Amino acid sequence: MKFFFFILLFIAINVSAQNRADILIRNGKIIDGTGNSWVYGDVAVKDSTIIAIGNLKNWQADKIIDATGLIVAPGFIDVHTHIEDDEIKNPFANNFIMDGVTTVITGNCGSSHVDVKQYLSFIDSLHISINVATLVGHNDVREAAMGMDNRAPTNDELNKMKSLVEKAMQDGAVGFSTGLIYTPGTYAKTDEIIALVKVAATYNGVYATHMRNESDSVNYAIAEALNIAKAANISLEISHFKVGGQQNWGRSKQTLAMVKQARAEGLDVTIDQYPYTASSTSLNTLLPEWILADGDSTVRKRLQEPDIVKQAAGYMLKKLAARKLQHFSYAVVAYYKADTTLNGKSIEQINLLWKRKHTATEETKTIIDMVKNGGASMVFHGMSEDDVKYIMQYPFNMPASDAGIRKFGEGAPHPRGYGTNARVLGKYVREENIMSLEDAIRRMTSLPAQKFHFKDRGLLREGFAADIVVFDANTVNDLSTFQRPHQYSTGFKYILVNGKLTLNNGVHTGARNGKALYGEGYIK
Ligand SMILES: [Zn+2]
Numbered sequence: 001m002k003f004f005f006f007i008l009l010f011i012a013i014n015v016s017a018q019n020r021a022d023i024l025i026r027n028g029k030i031i032d033g034t035g036n037s038w039v040y041g042d043v044a045v046k047d048s049t050i051i052a053i054g055n056l057k058n059w060q061a062d063k064i065i066d067a068t069g070l071i072v073a074p075g076f077i078d079v080h081t082h083i084e085d086d087e088i089k090n091p092f093a094n095n096f097i098m099d100g101v102t103t104v105i106t107g108n109c110g111s112s113h114v115d116v117k118q119y120l121s122f123i124d125s126l127h128i129s130i131n132v133a134t135l136v137g138h139n140d141v142r143e144a145a146m147g148m149d150n151r152a153p154t155n156d157e158l159n160k161m162k163s164l165v166e167k168a169m170q171d172g173a174v175g176f177s178t179g180l181i182y183t184p185g186t187y188a189k190t191d192e193i194i195a196l197v198k199v200a201a202t203y204n205g206v207y208a209t210h211m212r213n214e215s216d217s218v219n220y221a222i223a224e225a226l227n228i229a230k231a232a233n234i235s236l237e238i239s240h241f242k243v244g245g246q247q248n249w250g251r252s253k254q255t256l257a258m259v260k261q262a263r264a265e266g267l268d269v270t271i272d273q274y275p276y277t278a279s280s281t282s283l284n285t286l287l288p289e290w291i292l293a294d295g296d297s298t299v300r301k302r303l304q305e306p307d308i309v310k311q312a313a314g315y316m317l318k319k320l321a322a323r324k325l326q327h328f329s330y331a332v333v334a335y336y337k338a339d340t341t342l343n344g345k346s347i348e349q350i351n352l353l354w355k356r357k358h359t360a361t362e363e364t365k366t367i368i369d370m371v372k373n374g375g376a377s378m379v380f381h382g383m384s385e386d387d388v389k390y391i392m393q394y395p396f397n398m399p400a401s402d403a404g405i406r407k408f409g410e411g412a413p414h415p416r417g418y419g420t421n422a423r424v425l426g427k428y429v430r431e432e433n434i435m436s437l438e439d440a441i442r443r444m445t446s447l448p449a450q451k452f453h454f455k456d457r458g459l460l461r462e463g464f465a466a467d468i469v470v471f472d473a474n475t476v477n478d479l480s481t482f483q484r485p486h487q488y489s490t491g492f493k494y495i496l497v498n499g500k501l502t503l504n505n506g507v508h509t510g511a512r513n514g515k516a517l518y519g520e521g522y523i524k
Helices: 002-017 114-127 137-144 155-170 190-202 219-231 252-264 295-300 306-322 347-353 360-372 383-390 415-429 437-444 448-449
Strands: 019-029 037-046 049-054 061-068 071-074 074-076 101-106 131-134 175-177 206-210 233-238 268-273 280-282 331-335 377-381 397-399 469-470 492-497 502-505
Touching: 019 049, 019 469, 071 190, 071 437, 074 415, 074 448, 101 492, 114 131, 114 155, 114 280, 137 190, 155 190, 175 233, 190 206, 190 219, 206 219, 219 233, 219 252, 219 415, 252 383, 268 383, 306 360, 331 347, 347 360, 383 415, 397 415, 397 437, 397 448, 415 437, 437 448
Parallel strands: 019 061, 019 071, 074 101, 101 131, 175 206, 206 233, 233 268, 268 397
Antiparallel strands: 019 037, 037 049, 071 469, 280 377, 331 377, 469 492, 492 502
């Protein structure tokens, strides 16, 4: 009898030891990230890891989350962000957390820290609320090797760039990025980029590109990106895939066909997209690129010369006419450091505020004056909803914010930094049926994880990192708008980052459990 009692006790201890989790998410509809249909089930988390999934009725946990009626999915991975310099200002990364994002890839559009080792250890020492991986950016590598010069590199300079890329890949970058509309990257010819992308390919990196053009010459730009990837034998990510400029509306059918064709021919190419009809970038991009060479003081000097101002104005007016617009009404200031009261106003409005004549020619002067005063970040309203949706239907397209960590209330930034994923899940999945919920989640989770080789993220699987989102598919919505950008998405209830509860019943807990994620070339 006594013996029997001990056996019972042994079993009881054993069962309780086996079936104990830190956090148990019960009764949710599990969407695992593969694209498969939802199933009912529970998820158990211990430390930073998912330890069990399924019917876990007999399990116990310190914290039990009732997910009845809610979706349980892997944390979203945002492959296209720019968080540099904002990590310290807001390590809670609220705008990402409140939109379901648990991992970001930064260093996009050719802009990154060149010293990736230092950057990733900074991320680990700072402790922010999301995981961070980085690309190494061509523009910064080029500037480090040869300044802002508008010319081809010498052999020595090219070798310097190659060794910087190699070092960055060994330090844990997940790939190489270009921003070919920005200085000084825009001065690079295709062969320079191929040479550098080949280095990233050696370390199994990805080539992510903000292409040379996203409007009139977009097909040449896509062709260049595809050729680079083919020549370097690398996996290609075309960033914020779009067709800009009113005159180009409808061309997404051609441009997406090029991507599909390249895949059919064996090139590993995927795309990402922010689900909005406006873009956001620097005011400088309105000016011809040759004016922007050699650094700020030279640019300012150039813009004092009447002849150059005239050429710049002519260039801008021609582009405006191509859009079939009378005014720079489509160009709205997000953040103008020299005078923040102008944030949220269009160039047309600012020109009138400055008591200038209501003509496009006067507006070009306003633009040039603003560039001379330090420039501005802008929102440009120039895409068609039909193109956005057509591109969105492509199954190997991932939603990505192209945003930084927002400082709540500062400036008039593009709403994509707050609402990208909620907008896809609310507007495009629930309301407009562009894709199924399961497919949207696949593109937010396992597709980016596969692309960037995050081997234990992007799926709900035993042994995987416990990055988990719990949300209400019936109410998830983006609230951020161009007029009132500083509004968090709704519908996200619970979020775990590496096993730590970071969103609890819709409220950020203050947890900062994200970490740096290293690429495959990483050498300790
Ligand atoms: Zn970009």
